[in-house]
Every structure is written in structure tokens, then in C-alpha cells.
Amino acid sequence: MLDYERRQVLDLPARPLAVTEHRAEIKGCPHCGAEVRAVFPPGVNAPVQYGPRFQSLMVYLNQQQLLPYERLAQLCQDLFGQPLSAGTLVAANERVFAQLEPFAQALVQQVPQAPVVHLDESGLRVAGALHWLHVASTSQLTFYGVHPKRGTEAMDALGIVGACRHWVVHDHWKPYFSYPECLHALCNEHLLRELKFLWEEQQEVWARQLSDLLLGLHRRRQKHGPFNESQFNRARKHYRAVVRRGRYRHPRPPAGQGRRAQSKAANLLERLEDFDWSILAFLWDARVPFTNNQGEQDIRMIKVRQKISGCFRTLHGAQMFCRIRSYLSTCRKRGHNLWEAIQRAVLGLPFIPSCPPAGP
Numbered sequence: 284m285l286d287y288e289r290r291q292v293l294d295l296p297a298r299p300l301a302v303t304e305h306r307a308e309i310k311g312c313p314h315c316g317a318e319v320r321a322v323f324p325p326g327v328n329a330p331v332q333y334g335p336r337f338q339s340l341m342v343y344l345n346q347q348q349l350l351p352y353e354r355l356a357q358l359c360q361d362l363f364g365q366p367l368s369a370g371t372l373v374a375a376n377e378r379v380f381a382q383l384e385p386f387a388q389a390l391v392q393q394v395p396q397a398p399v400v401h402l403d404e405s406g407l408r409v410a411g412a413l414h415w416l417h418v419a420s421t422s423q424l425t426f427y428g429v430h431p432k433r434g435t436e437a438m439d440a441l442g443i444v445g446a447c448r449h450w451v452v453h454d455h456w457k458p459y460f461s462y463p464e465c466l467h468a469l470c471n472e473h474l475l476r477e478l479k480f481l482w483e484e485q486q487e488v489w490a491r492q493l494s495d496l497l498l499g500l501h502r503r504r505q506k507h508g509p510f511n512e513s514q515f516n517r518a519r520k521h522y523r524a525v526v527r528r529g530r531y532r533h534p535r536p537p538a539g540q541g542r543r544a545q546s547k548a549a550n551l552l553e554r555l556e557d558f559d560w561s562i563l564a565f566l567w568d569a570r571v572p573f574t575n576n577q578g579e580q581d582i583r584m585i586k587v588r589q590k591i592s593g594c595f596r597t598l599h600g601a602q603m604f605c606r607i608r609s610y611l612s613t614c615r616k617r618g619h620n621l622w623e624a625i626q627r628a629v630l631g632l633p634f635i636p637s638c639p640p641a642g643p
Contacts, residue, residue, distance in 0.1 A: 300337070300363040338375040339625035345372060346607045347621055349584075351592045379628045380603040383610050386633045390426050390609060393636060395446035397421040398570045399468075401578030402444065402453040404433060405586060408594030409601045416605070419443040420581045424636060425612035427585065427605035429598070434458040450568070452575045455554060468564040470575035471497055481548055489529040490548070493555075496525055500566060501573045510566045518566055519559065526555045581612060610634075 307321040326335070333341075341359075344350045350358065352369045359367040394400060400419050407416040407429060415433040419426045419441075430437035435458050438444045444451065444462050451465045454473045459465075475497065481490035500518055504510065510518060533549040545553075555562065565571045585608065595601040614624040614634055627633055 298364050300365055303334075333371070333375075335626055335629040338378070339622060339629045341367070341372055342375050342379050342607070342625050342629070343622050345376065346604065347611050349588045349591050375629075376603055376607065379625060380606055382628045382631050383606050383633050386610055386613075386628075386635055387606050389635050390424060390613070391442050391446075394419050394421065394424050394426050394443055395448070397424065397449065399450040399452060399572070400443075400447055401575050401581070402451055402459060403575065403578035403582045404456070405582055407585070407589065407601065409598055410596060411594065414598070414601065416582065416585055417441055417443075418578055418582045418585075420578055420612075422577065423613070423616050425581050425609050425616065427581075427609045427612075429601040429605050431598075435461045438462075450564075450571055452572060452578065454575060455558070466564070467558075467561045468571045469558060469561045471501070471562065471565070472574035472576065474562065477547075477551055481551070485548065487529065487532070487548055489525055489532070492528070493522070493525045496521060497562075500563075504566055504573075509569045512567075515563070515567045519563060522559060522563060526552060526559075529555075584608075 305323055305327050307323050309321075310319045311317070312319060341355060344355055344358070345352070352372050355372060356367045356369065359365050400421060402417075402419055404415050404417045407414045409429065409431075412431070414429055414431050415437060417428045417430065417437060419428075426441075426443055428437075428441040428443070430440055432440075438458070444459065444465070447462065447465045449466060450468055451459065451462075452468045452470060453459045454470045460467060475494055478490040478494040481487040482494070529548065529552045533546060533552055535549075535553070536545075565573045588604070595604065610624070610628065610633065611621055613636060614621055617634075617636070619634060624634055
């Protein structure tokens with residue numbers, strides 16, 4: 284033989300569901316006649332049950348791949364020849380939810396300690412009523428919480444934003460500013476979209492100029508790093524000069540006339556003047572990003588789930604999904620195999636993230 288050529292075929296077994304039968308011996312005492320039964324292995328509690336690998340696969344497909352209960356039951360029938368009830372799937376999710384309690388507690392403690400926390404919120408239908416999904420995330424951690432309210436009542440109940448003492452990045456939703464202990468940085472991607480509208484739809488020349496300035500400052504910061512004090516002051520001076528050009532077209536109303544309706548341009552200019560430090564924070568602190576893309580990316584898949592499966596039937600169901608999805612997102616960010624991570628949770632040994640380093 285000169286040599287041989289290799290060819291491999293990877294395939295699945297016909298019915299990839301193994302059944303392991305455990306038998307516990309029952310013996311009788313020869314002296315008193317009492318029965319003595321052997322003990323089954325830990326976790327074998329019912330005459331027929333699903334093992335941790337199968338349970339974790341169902342949770343993974345439901346919570347990560349977003350397959351609804353009915354489609355998941357059909358998948359089990361087609362692939363494994365095993366009918367599966369919605370109750371079994373709910374019980375598997377409930378088990379993981381309960382086992383993730385230590386993870387949830389660690390998350391509430393650790394997210395506020397991160398140097399930068401991204402915040403966002405979005406509407407969520409629960410039991411036919413509007414609720415709100417809140418996200419607080421970093422590059423390594425993700426917290427999801429659901430609450431009937433959107434504002435500070437919800438944020439206080441979830442316990443994240445009020446505990447933050449470093450940077451929080453958001454889209455200028457006013458209730459976030461109810462927490463002055465935080466350092467607030469604003470998402471410039473939102474700002475660029477507003478400026479683009481004013482330039483393209485209303486021919487506001489200053490809006491295009493400010494957009495060009497912000498993008499130019501961003502490119503310079505990416506290339507050369509954070510600005511020093513003198514560089515930041517010059518950039519802020521240029522920024523204010525462009526904003527003043529906009530004010531020539533949209534002056535502030537005279538004092539004493541009270542609050543009245545303003546144009547979109549005037550409202551934006553007011554924000555640009557009052558929050559210039561938060562808008563330009565990315566220039567002088569290397570930790571602050573130009574956008575809030577992290578928060579928006581983390582909240583996007585929850586919206587996809589709602590489009591696929593519709594609203595949540597109960598608040599508990601929504602809370603269960605938020606906790607499990609927080610775990611999956613955090614594990615994914617750290618490069619863990621998600622199926623294996625859920626198996627650990629099913630067995631009562633979930634991954635618990637270590638505390639991130641706090642900023643100065």
C-alpha cells in the first residue's frame with residue numbers, strides 16, 4: 284500500500300435520544316421480613332423523566348433560538364420521535380429560572396460597578412398590556428428587567444441605575460438624569476440621525492456642519508486617542524460656534540413667556556447647548572464610546588422574540604425570559620458554549636461572573 288485517502292461523513296443518528304434505565308434492587312430482610320430498597324442516583328426522581336442534556340437543549344432552543352412552545356414540541360416529535368408537552372417545556376424553564384437566582388443577584392451587584400454601563404428601554408406586551416423592557420449592559424454583562432412602568436419607579440425597582448457611580452450611556456431620555464450620581468454620556472448616533480433629518484428635510488445648514496464636526500472629532504479620537512484639556516477646549520469651542528449658527532435661525536423665546544411649543548430644530552438646539560459636556564464626553568475619556576450601540580444591540584433580540592412569539596401571557600413568564608436571557612447574553616459575551624452553560628444551570632451550577640474592575 285502506498286498511502287490512503289481520507290473522507291469523513293458527519294451525520295446524526297436516526298433517533299438521537301438515548302434511554303437509560305435505572306434499576307434499584309428491592310430485598311427483604313430474612314429475619315424481620317422488612318423490604319429494603321436501593322437508592323436511585325441523584326436527580327433520578329420520577330418513573331420517566333428527561334435528563335439534564337435534553338432539558339437544557341429545550342431551554343436553549345426556546346430561550347436562545349426563540350422557538351415557540353408549539354414549534355419546539357413539533358421539533359421534538361420530528362427529530363426524536365418523542366411527543367413533548369408545553370407543560371414540560373415550562374417546567375424546564377422554571378427550573379433554570381430558579382437555579383439562576385445566584386447569577387441574578389451577582390448581576391445586580393456587578394453591573395453598577397462597571398466603568399461604563401449602557402442603558403436602553405423598549406415597550407413589551409405582557410398579558411395584553413404595555414410593559415417596559417429595561418437593559419443595562421456592558422461588553423461582558425447583560426441585565427434585562429421587565430416592569431409595568433418606564434420611568435424612575437421601574438429603574439428603582441430593578442436596582443441598577445440608582446447604584447451606578449461611573450459612566451452611563453443613553454439616548455437622553457430625561458428620567459435617566461434623575462440620577463445625578465452617575466456620569467452621563469449621550470449617544471451620538473441618535474444625535475446624528477436627528478441632524479440628518481434637519482439637513483435633508485429642512486435644509487438646516489448648521490445641522491450638516493455639526494454632523495461633520497462630530498464625525499471628524501470621532502475619527503480623530505479613534506486615530507490619536509483621547510483629547511487633552513487644550514484639545515478638548517478647542518473642540519468644544521468649535522462645537523459651540525456651530526450651535527450658535529443654529530440659534531441665529533431659532534432663537535430662544537424671551538424670558539417670562541413660559542414654556543411653549545418649539546420646532547424640532549429649536550428643541551434639539553436646546554439640548555445641544557445644555558448637554559454639550561455629555562455629548563462630547565467621548566473625546567476626553569477613552570472608556571466612553573461614541574454611541575450606545577452596545578445597549579441597542581442587547582435589546583434588539585428581545586424585540587425579535589416578541590415578533591416571533593407575540594406577547595408574554597404573564598408577568599412571571601416575562602421575568603423568567605429576562606433572567607434566562609440575561610444569563611445567555613452574559614455567557615455569549617464571554618465566549619461560553621450556551622448549551623453547556625444551560626446544562627450547568629439545570630444541574631444547579633450556573634456560571635457566576637466575577638466582579639469587573641471599577642473605574643476611578
